[in-house]
Amino acid sequence: MEAKNFEDYDGPTLLLIRHSEITPGNVSRMKAPQKTYYVCGGFTKTPWKDEQKHTGSWETVVFTLTPRFRLYTPRPDGNQNFSFLNTKPDSKIGLGFGGNEDGNYKLWIDENIAAGSYTTENDGTFVKGALVEPNTTKLNVSMIMIIPLTFHLD
Numbered sequence: 001m002e003a004k005n006f007e008d009y010d011g012p013t014l015l016l017i018r019h020s021e022i023t024p025g026n027v028s029r030m031k032a033p034q035k036t037y038y039v040c041g042g043f044t045k046t047p048w049k050d051e052q053k054h055t056g057s058w059e060t061v062v063f064t065l066t067p068r069f070r071l072y073t074p075r076p077d078g079n080q081n082f083s084f085l086n087t088k089p090d091s092k093i094g095l096g097f098g099g100n101e102d103g104n105y106k107l108w109i110d111e112n113i114a115a116g117s118y119t120t121e122n123d124g125t126f127v128k129g130a131l132v133e134p135n136t137t138k139l140n141v142s143m144i145m146i147i148p149l150t151f152h153l154d
Helices: none
Strands: 013-023 034-044 061-066 070-072 083-086 094-097 107-110 141-148
Touching: 013 107, 034 107
Parallel strands: none
Antiparallel strands: 013 034, 013 141, 034 061, 061 070, 083 094, 094 107
16 A cells, blocks of 8 residues: 555545445346445545554544435544554554544555455444445445545635
């Protein structure tokens, strides 16, 4: 994972991922399997720091855009593990939103994107709820975008 492309940017960023979920078909009803795409992600106003600790602020959120919009804000009584980035091999490599001391991120993009990326409904930082289908934890990531946001107020 190469963090230098956005770690040096000191403005807000938007992370978007596309996850696909396959719903099994029903042979007796002649229904074919269906693929549903989810676009979810996170927003942080604070710069990403390649450290082995959480950063971020109360303005950090995670969300699902499609197929149904959902927004998860930090819980007032939750921990303050808003965002995390690490590229150093002596700790878990990846980036995430939420979580606790054991990991358990609301949204985790692992160094091994296909095998290690996941989501959880209850992470200790953000309001409880599913970014994708309830009870789905493993993410089938087919797209990742990290978008630097620049605001010009005139």
